[in-house]
Amino acid sequence: METAIYPPEFDSDTPLQNVLTWRIHQVHNRLNVHAAKFLEKTSGIALAHWRVMLCIGADGNTTHSEIRRKIAMDKGQLSRCLKGMVDEGLVVTQEDAADQRQQRLSLTKKGRRIFDKTLPEMRKRQSYLIGRLSKSESRMIFSALDKLEVAAQNHEFL
Amino acid sequence: METAIYPPEFDSDTPLQNVLTWRIHQVHNRLNVHAAKFLEKTSGIALAHWRVMLCIGADGNTTHSEIRRKIAMDKGQLSRCLKGMVDEGLVVTQEDAADQRQQRLSLTKKGRRIFDKTLPEMRKRQSYLIGRLSKSESRMIFSALDKLEVAAQNHEFL
DNA sequence: ACATTTTAGTTGACCTATCAACTAAACTAT
DNA sequence: ATAGTTTAGTTGATAGGTCAACTAAAATGT
Numbered sequence: 001m002e003t004a005i006y007p008p009e010f011d012s013d014t015p016l017q018n019v020l021t022w023r024i025h026q027v028h029n030r031l032n033v034h035a036a037k038f039l040e041k042t043s044g045i046a047l048a049h050w051r052v053m054l055c056i057g058a059d060g061n062t063t064h065s066e067i068r069r070k071i072a073m074d075k076g077q078l079s080r081c082l083k084g085m086v087d088e089g090l091v092v093t094q095e096d097a098a099d100q101r102q103q104r105l106s107l108t109k110k111g112r113r114i115f116d117k118t119l120p121e122m123r124k125r126q127s128y129l130i131g132r133l134s135k136s137e138s139r140m141i142f143s144a145l146d147k148l149e150v151a152a153q154n155h156e157f158l
Numbered sequence: 159m160e161t162a163i164y165p166p167e168f169d170s171d172t173p174l175q176n177v178l179t180w181r182i183h184q185v186h187n188r189l190n191v192h193a194a195k196f197l198e199k200t201s202g203i204a205l206a207h208w209r210v211m212l213c214i215g216a217d218g219n220t221t222h223s224e225i226r227r228k229i230a231m232d233k234g235q236l237s238r239c240l241k242g243m244v245d246e247g248l249v250v251t252q253e254d255a256a257d258q259r260q261q262r263l264s265l266t267k268k269g270r271r272i273f274d275k276t277l278p279e280m281r282k283r284q285s286y287l288i289g290r291l292s293k294s295e296s297r298m299i300f301s302a303l304d305k306l307e308v309a310a311q312n313h314e315f316l
Numbered sequence: 317a318c319a320t321t322t323t324a325g326t327t328g329a330c331c332t333a334t335c336a337a338c339t340a341a342a343c344t345a346t
Numbered sequence: 347a348t349a350g351t352t353t354a355g356t357t358g359a360t361a362g363g364t365c366a367a368c369t370a371a372a373a374t375g376t
Contacts, residue, residue, distance in 0.1 A: 021189050027303045028186040034310040101324040101371045132309040140298035145185045151290040152192040259341045259354040
């Protein structure tokens with residue numbers, strides 16, 4: 001018998017549960033909610049701030065564009081996000097001597113403290129989540145995501 | 159040698175690429191963009207409208223709450239979304255004789271026409287996406303997503 | 317050297333998502 | 347029956363995402 005449960009075709013009989021993009025959408029939302037609550041509890045910072053922090057990293061000295069290359073974030077959004085982080089005293093900007101268009105970004109002492117506190121917690125969370133998966137699930141989900149990302153960007157099917 | 163590439167711990171050396179929740183976030187965004195463009199091309203309807211349409215289904219006669227149970231959508235959002243769909247002539251509401259609080263929802267002829275045109279296209283897209291994956295990837299990604307969803311909702315790790 | 321294009325970042329307009337307050341109908345329990 | 351609670355859906359306030367216009371600096375090409 002060759003017939004697998006997947007690939008699932010969806011129709012009135014097959015519930016939305018089996019539509020891959022739909023499942024990703026749902027799970028993504030729930031993980032986001034979870035991450036936001038988790039961050040709220042551990043360090044009180046917003047998810048977007050945390051993601052940007054991760055990009056700046058402990059060493060700092062990044063720029064807007066570098067961050068954007070890493071996390072594919074809208075530049076307006078990033079600009080405002082960083083402004084918020086500067087206001088909260090998490091990040092400092094200093095001008096780049098060589099290129100006056102861009103600013104070098106680093107964490108403040110406070111930002112660094114929060115970063116250092118949050119990183120291990122987020123690692124634990126990551127391990128917890130991955131720990132729920134079997135070996136092959138955790139291997140396959142990464143490669144599947146890679147392929148889906150490519151598939152979504154190829155214009156083959158558009 | 160037992161060491162696998164995964165589960166990936168993230169730190170300054172391990173790029174964000176290996177953070178599972180991050181990857182899901184990225185891939186989700188790209189799939190969304192792809193889906194929206196695809197729908198734009200095939201039937202000109204919005205992704206949110208399509209999702210709701212799928213819930214109403216060809217047979218129709220659903221209610222707000224039934225849809226919400228299926229797709230875990232905010233009720234305010236759904237209310238406005240449906241209003242838009244009614245304005246566009248995709249959906250009709252009629253009052254439920256037995257329960258005056260709720261409305262029965264169905265597709266209009268126009269809505270039905272778009273639904274019938276879009277469904278096979280979206281199926282093709284789904285098959286295309288799943289087709290990029292190996293058998294075990296497509297099997298494992300579904301089970302992994304299921305487990306992650308549970309993990310994100312359990313308060314074990316919160 | 318100077319006109320053109322590219323890159324960096326900011327800002328404004330708009331659109332969607334999320335949360336909470338609200339009205340109204342229906343159920344529940346005394 | 348009727349007070350209290352639950353369920354259905356609407357609406358408003360607000361935060362966050364997306365797109366495009368804009369300024370300024372740097373790179374490019376003649």
